[in-house]
Amino acid sequence: MVAVKSRSSIQVAVEQKVPKPQRWSLETLFLIIGFFFGVLFLATTPPFQVADESRHFVRAYQISEDVLHALGWIPSSDKLPVSLVNAIEETQYLHVDPESKTTIGHTLSLMDDDLRPEARVRYVDTAGYPFISYLPQLALIIPMRLLQVNAVVTLYAARFCALLFWLLVTYLAIRKLPVAKHLLVFIALLPMTIFQAGSLSADCITLSLSFLLIAYYVHLAHKASYVRSNEFLVVSGVGALLTAAKLVYFPLVGLHFLISPAKFRSRRLYVLTFALTVFVCIATLLISYNNFLTPLFSPEKAVAATSAQGPTPYPQLNFLLANPLNIGRMLAATGGKYGRTYMDGFVGHLGWRCASLPSYLYVVTILMIAITAFTADSRLFTRRWHRLLLIGIAAVISGAICLAICTDTFLNHKPTFLLRGIQGRYFTPFAMLIGLLAANRTSLNRRYGRYIQAAMLPFVVFLLLNAFYFLVDHYYEL
Known part of the structure; x- marks a missing residue:
């Protein structure tokens, strides 16, 4: 009997040590779904039919020629x-007349046209972003320009390169994030997010890098050990x-202030690392936008540019700053007027903002994101200071977006x-910051969290299939 008991206990111990077969990780599923639908979107969307894609492509193409000339x-x-x-x-009619259609044959005919780089014409409708906004796309545009590849073929190749960059960086963000992984995957797999990622838009790099920066800060805030120098370099970069x-x-x-000062060797180092991060960010900004230095070294050029615009080059911005109450009124009026449009554009308003999903899907998607956020389990974000920090950063970014748009409307007198x-x-x-505000330690996580998380990916696939159908239906005769 003793021997039997001993053998039984050994068997139990062996069984406990045998690892259970691992299912696909959440980040792997993200890669599969994101790649599949990303390729579908970028291949189906006609040339230059992502919002402002022609302006971004022209800008990236000009940068590639500047590099090759240098x-x-x-x-x-x-x-x-x-x-x-x-x-x-030849593709402009598709967004000028939303009811118009195209064919695959028309796109193929555009791909047959030789580049002929010696035949030139002036074109001024270009975006004003720096070269950093197009780094993934430039990796292919530069060699393809050197080989004199057709412009439309170059466009599709650059879209694919942008998608791969976005997938890789977002994959790293999901792996690094210690909590609320399902929430980040949900946001990253929204139709609008994938659609913009596989385009010439600057959203490819801004979306992926913002996901990675947030994930890395949350990782540093949750880890038990000291913050290492290489981790600081990643955050700064x-x-x-x-x-x-x-x-x-x-x-x-x-988000640096999510990290406890105890994870640094001293409080002085805690403040110093934040100051160095800010310095690196500002220095990189000035290098990429070197025209920012013009008013410092050539004030006469700045005065001349301002005079050419008239006495009030930014009337909308001046109007808002003249009375701080005007900013609150503007936010209330704009939100009331275009709030539904913002929700649509966040979830999936594809094409040149003309291929829309059914109305109910927008509402259901926002509710699903909210429920997924409430099932996020994080002790860190139940603290009042951390919640206030997230709210403050989100508010500052919202205000910065509004003021940036105001400066762009200077032609409206x-x-x-x-x-x-x-x-x-x-x-x-x-959006991840807002979602983390809902993180809690209640029984909701334990009782229903796994069911909601299990339903998230099937819902995302259903949403993406609908988005693909309506994208095809908008541009092609079915």
């Missing part, structure tokens, strides 16, 4: 190839690239309380 491989020119401009003009790509997301470096130009996708990078 290397002495092509001559300098401030004009674009005629074939590229013709491709933009990601924050610098994100700031240079889109300045309004610079306040995300304030009639100030208004309705601020146009804001898109719902602008708020995607800090």
